Amino acid sequence: MTDTLTFALAQINPTVGDLAGNAAKIRDARQAARGLGADLVVYPELAVCGYPPEDLVLKPAFQDAVARTVEALTAETRDGGPAMLVGTPWVRDGRVYNAALLLDQGKIAASRFKYDLPNYGVFDEKRVFSAGEMPGPIDFRGVRLGVPICEDIWTPDVTECLVESGAEILVVPNGSPFETDKADERLNLAVARVNETGLPLIYVNQVGGQDELVFDGASFVLNGDKSLAVQAPSWAEALTLARFTRSGNAGWTCAKGDIVPPPQQLEAIYRALVVGLGDYVTKNRFPGVILGLSGGIDSALTAALAVDALGADKVRAVMMPSPYTSQESLDDAAACAKALGIRYDTIGIGPAMEAFAAMLKEQFAGSNEDITEENLQSRSRGLTLMALSNKFGHMVVSTGNKSEMSVGYATLYGDMCGGYAVLKDVYKTTVFELCRWRNAHKPAGLRGPAGAVMPERVITKPPTAELKPGQTDEASLGPYKILDDVLQCLIEREMPVAEIVARGHSEATVNRIWRMLDLAEYKRRQAPPGVKITRRAFGRDRRYPITNGFRAPR
Numbered sequence: 001m002t003d004t005l006t007f008a009l010a011q012i013n014p015t016v017g018d019l020a021g022n023a024a025k026i027r028d029a030r031q032a033a034r035g036l037g038a039d040l041v042v043y044p045e046l047a048v049c050g051y052p053p054e055d056l057v058l059k060p061a062f063q064d065a066v067a068r069t070v071e072a073l074t075a076e077t078r079d080g081g082p083a084m085l086v087g088t089p090w091v092r093d094g095r096v097y098n099a100a101l102l103l104d105q106g107k108i109a110a111s112r113f114k115y116d117l118p119n120y121g122v123f124d125e126k127r128v129f130s131a132g133e134m135p136g137p138i139d140f141r142g143v144r145l146g147v148p149i150c151e152d153i154w155t156p157d158v159t160e161c162l163v164e165s166g167a168e169i170l171v172v173p174n175g176s177p178f179e180t181d182k183a184d185e186r187l188n189l190a191v192a193r194v195n196e197t198g199l200p201l202i203y204v205n206q207v208g209g210q211d212e213l214v215f216d217g218a219s220f221v222l223n224g225d226k227s228l229a230v231q232a233p234s235w236a237e238a239l240t241l242a243r244f245t246r247s248g249n250a251g252w253t254c255a256k257g258d259i260v261p262p263p264q265q266l267e268a269i270y271r272a273l274v275v276g277l278g279d280y281v282t283k284n285r286f287p288g289v290i291l292g293l294s295g296g297i298d299s300a301l302t303a304a305l306a307v308d309a310l311g312a313d314k315v316r317a318v319m320m321p322s323p324y325t326s327q328e329s330l331d332d333a334a335a336c337a338k339a340l341g342i343r344y345d346t347i348g349i350g351p352a353m354e355a356f357a358a359m360l361k362e363q364f365a366g367s368n369e370d371i372t373e374e375n376l377q378s379r380s381r382g383l384t385l386m387a388l389s390n391k392f393g394h395m396v397v398s399t400g401n402k403s404e405m406s407v408g409y410a411t412l413y414g415d416m417c418g419g420y421a422v423l424k425d426v427y428k429t430t431v432f433e434l435c436r437w438r439n440a441h442k443p444a445g446l447r448g449p450a451g452a453v454m455p456e457r458v459i460t461k462p463p464t465a466e467l468k469p470g471q472t473d474e475a476s477l478g479p480y481k482i483l484d485d486v487l488q489c490l491i492e493r494e495m496p497v498a499e500i501v502a503r504g505h506s507e508a509t510v511n512r513i514w515r516m517l518d519l520a521e522y523k524r525r526q527a528p529p530g531v532k533i534t535r536r537a538f539g540r541d542r543r544y545p546i547t548n549g550f551r552a553p554r
Contacts, residue, residue: 001142008033013208016050044206048088051175078106209279229254276531278309288314295329308446352380374467378414403428408520424530
């Protein structure tokens, strides 16, 4: 039995399926922890395979490869260095579990399986994992460690069982995706579990991007009195020590360690978008990105995010003017590109518009110009970007935001073209806020320049797609402040019409927006993935049928 115990919180950025790369990160963290005198290195949930692995864990070949990786890591603990608590899929008696394995002295000294499998929002764990039994503590160096896994602390059942069976410290591996205000929610849940059990709690979360999800890290340690002892940084890999001592009947206490305050909301959202885009590009081995830079606010923000994520040398912008493109837009796009230091090309789509007009002249004879011709402009731009992507390998980043995606104010095979939609879950009003914030701030660690990265006019002028003379977005959609508030009520909160009207909106406006939201489902199904930042992003968070006979009341 010992009266001191040092944990190393290994906040790493795994890649789903990259077992060799993830194992290398696990080894590197262990080697660093050895030099710091750690007794046990704690890794995030499913660190061996990356989180979330989805149906990949059902493949027998993948299960075998995971087992071999764990066997190799286990053998390395014979060297007398720190033990490891690793998250991994684990097969037992023909069932696959979300497991935490204690690797120590060349053996799998203990295993615990996740009891409470989440099956809501982006989580489908009941689809691929079997639920474990209610866990008991693990004995490590004479100390009884309770190991609830992520969702196991979102209700009191598992921690109550652990404290009743003698646990002395709670150690929680997590794969908890970022959402706005999620850090406060996590901390409040952890405080509730500490309050109920009286035990200190170690919370280790992964960091990085995985498809549409981003993980902010922000691992922490709470003492039994609910005080914060350790806070790891957000949005970066880190190895953070938690030094515990036992004081008789008072139990275990973690000494005050590093505390890095989490960023405020706008910075957190901005960093989430940077990490999501950056990891999607690098983990999928694209040489860089290409985007249409229109002189508008969405493309300006997208370009800034891309430069901050990847560096200016990996970002290419293309202005594709039509006869309706204003000189202001040309000037603003060029100014954005210059401020960011990126390659900037101009390719006019006038010849494509003329070609389509000639091709379709006979078929369109006798009809007036309408949205069809507008969409041909957008599709000409999409075709141009995809051609450049095919030729040079850069991934197209689409620039549409959540407000547009919600109501179908986007063109299939046009501005929706792309491999990733970084603003997919960002409402237009938040786009404005992020642009103002980025012009005033340049967070440490980002690759872009300091200072303003777009002209003030990009933020202040009325947003427009410039598909016809005098067009503005708000003339079609109404004020974004109203649109976004109604959309958040309908999407994130599922509020009935009467409650939304009580917020000060007209019933006709609410029903109009609801109808547009419903009718655009078929477009959203064909949209590229994008970073989730809200409580309910389009895709796995919100699954509505395309063929849907239910309509908003009129």
